[in-house]
Amino acid sequence: MDETSLRWLLDSALAHEPPMGPVAQRSLRAGIRLRRRRRARNAAASLAAVAAIAALVPVVGGALSHVAVRPAAPDHDATAYVMSGHSAVATVTPISETTGRAGRPIPVSKGAGPMAITPDGKTGYLSSLTNPGWVTPINLGTGVLGRPIRAGGVPDQIAADPDGKTVYVINAGSNTVTPISTITNTPGKPIRVGLRPRAVVFTPDGRTAYILSEGGHSGSVTPIDVATGTPGKPITVGLSPMAMAMTPDGKTIYVANTGSATVTPVSTTANRAGRPIKVGSQPSAIAITPDGKTAYVVNTATVTPISTAANRAGKPIKAGARPEDIAITPSGKAAYVTDSGTGTVTPISTAANRAGKPIKVGKEPDNIAITPDGRMAYVVNVGSGTVTPISLATNTPGPALKAGQRPFDIAIAP
C-alpha cells in the first residue's frame, strides 16, 4: 500500500456523507457563549485577591454571572440576587430594591451558575459552571447553604415548577433533564430529551414542563409529565432554536428559531406546531406581554412584535446596534431591550410599538430583569462588570453597582 492508495482509501471512508446542519450559525452562538464564560472566569481569577475584602465590604464581589429577582408580592420590595462565578470567590449577593444597595455576599464553595428560586422566594437552587453537575440549595433568608446535590452535567438553565416542589436542571451536555425534589433535596432519574436542551417552561398548573432542544438539524420541544417524569413525543420546530416563551394562559409556546429566522407557535393543548411566522434574522430572545396579546422577538438589529391572536408579525422596531435581551414590565406597557452595541437599553412603548430614548448603562449590557412591582430593572453590563439599576417610572439609570469585571448572564426567577 503506497501513499496514493492510502489517500484513495481515506477518501473512500468518506462515502455516504450525511447532509450538514447549520454548523456556522451554531458555532457563532456557541462561540459567543464561550467568550462570555471565559471573560467571567478571567475576571473572577483576577479578583481572587480581593475576595477577602469583598466579603467584608458590602459590594458585589467577584465576576458576576447572574441576577435573579426574588419574587415578592407587588406591594413588597423585591431582592435581586447577583451570582459571581469562580470557585475561589463564588458568591451570591443580594441587592435590595428599597436601599438600592448590595448586601453582604454569601460565599458558595461549589461555584456559581444559573440559579432557580422557588415561588415562595425562600430557597435558591444554584447550579455551577465551574463544578458542573453540582447544585447548592441556599436559604435566601439566612444565607445558610444546604448540602450540595449531584445532578446532571453542564447546566444551561435551572427552573422551579409553579408549586415549588420540583426544580428542573437542564443539562445541555448530556441531553437530559434532572428533576430535584425540593422537599427532600434529592435528584430524580435523568429524563432524556432532544439534542442540546436549552430551556424549560412550565404550564401554569404545573402539570407539564416543555423542554426546548436545539437539535442536530431541526430543533424540538419535548413535553414532560411533571408528576411521573415521563417525556412525550417531541414536537419539531425550526432550525437551531435558542429561546421560547409561554403565553400566561399556558396555551401557546412561541419558539424563536435562530437558524431559520422564524417563530413557531406550539399549541400545548394539541402538542402541535403551527405555521412558522417570518421574523428578522437570527431571533434569539423572546418575551410575551402579561395580557398574552403580543410576543416581542429580538432579532439581529430589530424587535418584531407578533400578534398572538392572528399569529402575524408586525412592523419591525429598530432597537439599537446589537440587541441582546428583552424584559416586559408587569403592567405590560413597556418592553426594555438591552443593546450591547451602544451600551444602552431601548424602551419600547407596547401601545405604539415605538422605541423611546435609549437609556445609557454600562459597556455591553446583556441580560435584564424587572422587579415584580415594575419599579426597577436591573441590567448586567458584561463589558464593565457592573449592574445598572434603572428606575422605570422615569427611565433613569442609577449609579452602577460594582460587580466584578466580566458578568455574562442573568436568570429571572418565576
Add this chain to the structure above:
Amino acid sequence: MTAAQEFVEFATTASPRLRRMAFLLCGDWHAAEDLVQTTLAKMFVSWPKIRRQDAEHAYAARTLVNSYLADKRRRRSTEVLTADLPERPVQPPGPETRIVVLDALATLPARSRAVVVLRYWADLSVDQVAELLGCSPGNVKSQSARALSKLRAVLDEEHEPRDIWHG
C-alpha cells in the same frame, strides 16, 4: 463587514472540509459535527487575533486536532481500548471499503491517527504536521511509519480471501 459576519462566512466555507477531517479522526459523523462546532466556537473567542495573523485554516486544523486529542484523553477512563477489530458476524463477502478503512483507522492510537489524516489526507508536509502537533519532524516520521505498517497489516489481512463463515 463585522467580525461576526466575517466569522460566519469563514465558518460556512471551512466547515465541510473540517467535518470530513473530523470524521476521519473520530469515525462518527455526529461526533465530527460536534468537534467542528467546538473548534469554530473556540476560534470565535480569539477571532480578531486569528484574522490579523491571516492563518485561519491552519488555526482551524490545529484547534480541531487538539480538541479531538483532548476529547480522547478525557474519555480514556470510560472507554476500553482494544487492538482487535470489532466482530462483524453478518459481514457479507467483499465488505465495503469504507468500513474496512474506518476499522483499520480505529486500531491506531489517537495521535498516530491524527498524523495519518493530516499527512495523507490533508496533504500537509512533515514539518507542517510537526508544527501543528507540537512535536519534532522526526517524531512525525516515525509515527507515520509505524501507523502505515500497522494499517498495511490490518488492511492487507482484510483484503486476503478468507473463510468468513468459519473464522
